[in-house]
Amino acid sequence: MRKFQKKLARQSKDSKRRNKTPIKIVKLHNQISDTRKDFLHKLSTKIVSKNQVIVLQDLNVSGMVKNRKLAHTY
Structure with a gap:
């Protein structure tokens, strides 16, 4: 991706290759x-098939940082 974007920046405007390079960038982006x-x-x-229970926990991290006892690093 980086290589194609650098290549595009270096190419002269209104050239045929410059018109083709963005298409290559889009294809590579879609592939990634x-x-x-x-x-x-x-x-x-894989996680769902192996485990029978999945638990999500919603934490108020910004509130925990403000609390001195929870924000203390050891």
Whole structure:
């Protein structure tokens, strides 16, 4: 991604290659996005199939930081 964006910045305006490079950047971005979604989907499926109970806890972190006893680092 970084390589293509640098390449785009260096290319002269109104050139044929400059018109093709953003398309390559978009394709690469979609590929990275799909890879990440696939990994998260596989991971969540694995967690759900192995465990029978999943617990989420909503913590008020900003309130905990303001409380001196909870914010104390050891």
